[in-house]
Amino acid sequence: MMLAARFYQPGDVRVEDVPDPEPGPGDVVIRVRSCALCGTDRKVAVHGHHRLRPPRVLGHEIAGEVVSAGARVTTWAAGDRVQVIADFPCGACRECERGHLTVCRAREAMSQHYDGGFAEFMLVPAKVIAAGGMNPIPDGTGFAEASLAEPLACVLSAQELAGVRDGDEVLIIGDGPAGCLHARLARARGASRVILAGRNPARLARVAELIELDAAICVQHGDLAGQVAGVTDGRGADVVIAAVGSAAVHEQAVTCAAPRGRVSLYGGLPQGTPPPVIDTNYVHYQELTVSGTSGASPAHNTRALALIAAGAVPVADLITHRFPVTQFASAMAAIASGEAIKVTIEP
Ligand SMILES: [Zn+2]
Numbered sequence: 001m002m003l004a005a006r007f008y009q010p011g012d013v014r015v016e017d018v019p020d021p022e023p024g025p026g027d028v029v030i031r032v033r034s035c036a037l038c039g040t041d042r043k044v045a046v047h048g049h050h051r052l053r054p055p056r057v058l059g060h061e062i063a064g065e066v067v068s069a070g071a072r073v074t075t076w077a078a079g080d081r082v083q084v085i086a087d088f089p090c091g092a093c094r095e096c097e098r099g100h101l102t103v104c105r106a107r108e109a110m111s112q113h114y115d116g117g118f119a120e121f122m123l124v125p126a127k128v129i130a131a132g133g134m135n136p137i138p139d140g141t142g143f144a145e146a147s148l149a150e151p152l153a154c155v156l157s158a159q160e161l162a163g164v165r166d167g168d169e170v171l172i173i174g175d176g177p178a179g180c181l182h183a184r185l186a187r188a189r190g191a192s193r194v195i196l197a198g199r200n201p202a203r204l205a206r207v208a209e210l211i212e213l214d215a216a217i218c219v220q221h222g223d224l225a226g227q228v229a230g231v232t233d234g235r236g237a238d239v240v241i242a243a244v245g246s247a248a249v250h251e252q253a254v255t256c257a258a259p260r261g262r263v264s265l266y267g268g269l270p271q272g273t274p275p276p277v278i279d280t281n282y283v284h285y286q287e288l289t290v291s292g293t294s295g296a297s298p299a300h301n302t303r304a305l306a307l308i309a310a311g312a313v314p315v316a317d318l319i320t321h322r323f324p325v326t327q328f329a330s331a332m333a334a335i336a337s338g339e340a341i342k343v344t345i346e347p
């Protein structure tokens with residue numbers, strides 16, 4: 001038996017003994033070395049998720065070490081250090097054929113259709129391996145850093161869709177881990193200025209120092225669009241990334257964009273949230289492009305891990321708390337309190 005954090009229903013996640021996973025002929029079993037927590041885990045733990053069938057081991061930001069492989073597995077062996085994707089596409093539908101893997105209608109996910117990484121061991125299904133969903137971790141990159149490749153992959157997918165490029169003034173709304181990763185990646189992609197808006201002044205000051213922001217805006221001082229105009233010569237930001245799952249933030253994001261700006265709605269809203277009211281006339285006259293984004297493809301994961309390994313997007317300093325799986329509740333509390341930036345479970 002092994003310890004795992006399993007979701008039963010909204011508000012009910014139990015750390016308990018479950019049977020060790022046994023690999024089928026095409027599967028691999030890893031010893032989980034780091035599985036990072038993210039806002040989505042908290043959202044799922046509190047509200048549930050339409051694609052998740054309980055009981056289910058949570059955790060989708062996964063890095064570990066291969067301990068056993070099925071008889072048909074030839075490319076992986078015990079001892080290999082690996083990072084595992086969260087979402088994986090079917091590879092056969094119209095969306096997949098067109099290369100739009102993140103919106104594959106038959107996509108499945110670790111921690112939703114298959115048990116995830118908040119456990120001592122995890123089965124990597126043959127389908128994940130076939131989809132290119134397991135990446136070797138380069139020497140010199142730790143498991144905890146590698147486990148941040150999955151959230152960075154989602155951030156990378158969003159910034160590609162929003163076309164973040166050289167010379168852009170980028171506004172990120174949200175000082176959580178996703179906001180920090182967005183800020184670091186925007187810088188790596190050549191943003192001329194990185195501006196971040198947050199709610200808690202103490203946290204904002206800490207993030208501003210850590211990320212070396214060009215400007216930090218506290219939303220509690222009111223009129224976000226006015227404050228953004230104040231630090232962008234009255235133009236607004238070329239790219240606005242709503243990195244918070246809040247309807248109000250989605251509404252405000254659009255009003256902070258410069259003419260011809262791009263707005264990325266990165267943070268998904270909890271199930272049941274009344275739809276935000278977006279000023280489409282502002283979108284119309286400013287010729288804005290609004291993009292949605294959800295998850296990441298296997299190739300995004302590969303490239304995100306390479307960005308981390310190369311030092312182009314540093315992540316080690318974002319990991320402020322590490323817990324064993326037995327302290328899952330404390331890990332969740334560290335996220336909820338706003339004290340942590342990134343939290344990992346190291347079972
Ligand atoms: Zn995540």
Ligand SMILES: [Zn+2]
Nearest residue numbers: 090093096104
């Ligand atoms: Zn598909």
